[in-house]
Amino acid sequence: MTDKFISIEGIAKRYPGAGGVTTTIFENLWLSMARGEFACVIGHSGCGKTTVLNILAGLDAPSEGAVIVDGQAISGTSLDRAVIFQSHALLPWRTVLGNVAYAVSSKWRSWDRAKIKAHAQQFIDLVGLSGSEHKRPSELSGGMKQRVGIARALSITPKMMLMDEPFSALDALTRGTLQDEVRRICLETGQTAFMITHDVDEAIYLADKIFLMTNGPGAVLAEVVENPLPRDRGRTDLHRHPLYYALRNHIIDFLVTRSKTFVAETPDHDPRNVPVVQIGKPGLTIASTGEEPRQTWMPGTSPGLSA
Numbered sequence: 001m002t003d004k005f006i007s008i009e010g011i012a013k014r015y016p017g018a019g020g021v022t023t024t025i026f027e028n029l030w031l032s033m034a035r036g037e038f039a040c041v042i043g044h045s046g047c048g049k050t051t052v053l054n055i056l057a058g059l060d061a062p063s064e065g066a067v068i069v070d071g072q073a074i075s076g077t078s079l080d081r082a083v084i085f086q087s088h089a090l091l092p093w094r095t096v097l098g099n100v101a102y103a104v105s106s107k108w109r110s111w112d113r114a115k116i117k118a119h120a121q122q123f124i125d126l127v128g129l130s131g132s133e134h135k136r137p138s139e140l141s142g143g144m145k146q147r148v149g150i151a152r153a154l155s156i157t158p159k160m161m162l163m164d165e166p167f168s169a170l171d172a173l174t175r176g177t178l179q180d181e182v183r184r185i186c187l188e189t190g191q192t193a194f195m196i197t198h199d200v201d202e203a204i205y206l207a208d209k210i211f212l213m214t215n216g217p218g219a220v221l222a223e224v225v226e227n228p229l230p231r232d233r234g235r236t237d238l239h240r241h242p243l244y245y246a247l248r249n250h251i252i253d254f255l256v257t258r259s260k261t262f263v264a265e266t267p268d269h270d271p272r273n274v275p276v277v278q279i280g281k282p283g284l285t286i287a288s289t290g291e292e293p294r295q296t297w298m299p300g301t302s303p304g305l306s307a
């Protein structure tokens with residue numbers, strides 16, 4: 001039985017367009033995540049990734065359907081769900097400590113200053129910003145600002161961390177370091193995380209499972225790809241794993257071709273029983289959003305769900 005810590009149940013997003021025409025960004029989207037899981041969502045621009053994340057955060061509401069987190073339907077924002085944006089969204093007049101402490105005091109209103117400060121400091125240390133507590137955002141590099149955003153998100157000990165391309169504005173070296181840190185922290189703390197990325201290697205390094213979305217409008221969740229690489233994988237030896245290239249090629253094939261043609265070519269696609277792709281594992285898999293058996297893709301066969 002799947003532990004559905006997070007369950008997106010048949011959500012749709014529609015916008016009214018010119019001339020009374022409604023645009024459906026996505027429809028009948030079902031997906032679930034277990035507690036402590038790290039999921040990445042990949043899809044072309046405009047397929048609705050940020051919209052899904054905003055709905056999960058409670059910043060936006062679906063036109064249909066519901067989102068259940070830890071057994072409760074969400075309505076609106078909550079300190080249980082922390083968001084890390086691409087643009088740090090720090091308070092410019094507050095120091096590093098002030099930014100993190102502000103979040104801490106919003107969650108634990110009865111705490112005194114010393115307790116708030118000590119708690120905030122713990123997370124500042126965790127992201128490697130010890131010594132920079134009294135700097136303001138204007139005195140920090142992009143990577144440091146993003147670290148403050150991560151510390152702030154983690155400091156409220158959320159049930160779920162939502163990240164919208166958090167590292168895309170950073171240089172490659174800083175991005176790599178922060179990926180390492182987010183991965184370490186999530187593993188150490190058992191944090192459940194949902195991240196949007198356009199970077200296939202980032203998804204392979206960080207995610208336990210990868211949601212592949214087709215192109216919008218009318219986007220669908222086409223597949224859930226399970227990451228076959230061991231959980232203790234390292235950045236430097238990732239590419240040496242025997243299934244690394246099969247996994248990477250599967251995702252890239254999807255993005256280059258199948259994301260455009262999937263809807264037309266898969267008329268029997270069942271959004272409630274989205275295929276779970278287990279690269280390299282023979283036999284049947286169980287759909288993530290239902291209980292129906294689905295096929296497995298083996299490296300060396302043509303891309304797609306061939307048994």
Ligand SMILES: Nc1ncnc2c1ncn2[C@@H]1O[C@H](COP(=O)(O)OP(=O)(O)OP(=O)(O)O)[C@@H](O)[C@H]1O
Binds near residue numbers: 025043045050051
């Ligand atoms: N308020 C709005 N009114 C009308 N259309 C909107 C609104 N907000 C978003 N959209 C449309 O919804 C679609 C999905 O947007 P969204 O930002 O979720 O996509 P995305 O997959 O995250 O894209 P990207 O990768 O470029 O960030 C886009 O076509 C966008 O134009």
